Amino acid sequence: MICFFLSLFSQVFQSGWTGVNERTFIAIKPDAVQRKLVGEIVQRFERKGFKLVALKLVQASEDLRMDHYWDLRNKPFFSGLIHYMRSGPVVAMVWQGLNVVKTARTMLGETNPAESLPGTIRGDYCVDVGRNVIHGSDSVPSAQKEISLWFKPHELQLWERNSTPWIY
DSSP: OHHHHHHHHHHHHHTOSSGGGOEEEEEEOHHHHHTTOHHHHHHHHHHHTOEEEEEEEEOOOHHHHHHHTGGGTTSTTHHHHHHHTTSSOEEEEEEESTTHHHHHHHHHOOSSGGGOOBTBHHHHHOOOGGGOOEEEOSSHHHHHHHHHHHOOGGGSOOOOOTTHHHHO
């Protein structure tokens, strides 16, 4: 029994928020789900070398949408964004890896697809800022908040990938 708790403590300790254990929240929005882009987007993160820690398809509740976008509540596009995010299911994910928050933001491209470079997710898959296919946390504190909004602690998987020594 003591070994079990020591192992569990070790896993929790190793899942901290620094180095290769940094985590980010990524949401594939309803337009990307409808356009069958989920596999392409997941593949980009896998090929980059990040580790998938959690994934689920969810129809976000009103409370969840409001909590997630609370910082934008005074923007003129807020109600349209909330409506858009209920238009279909969202693929909610947690990815883990070295500098994953910053790197994921680079992979996503600019919020406005017209300003996104080819090769980024938004640069390759969308044209309208109101249908920009994906959300990614913009900082480690935002990632922590967003992950806790979308996932319960037991939904985050602690596992070791065989390829880790080949990536880091």
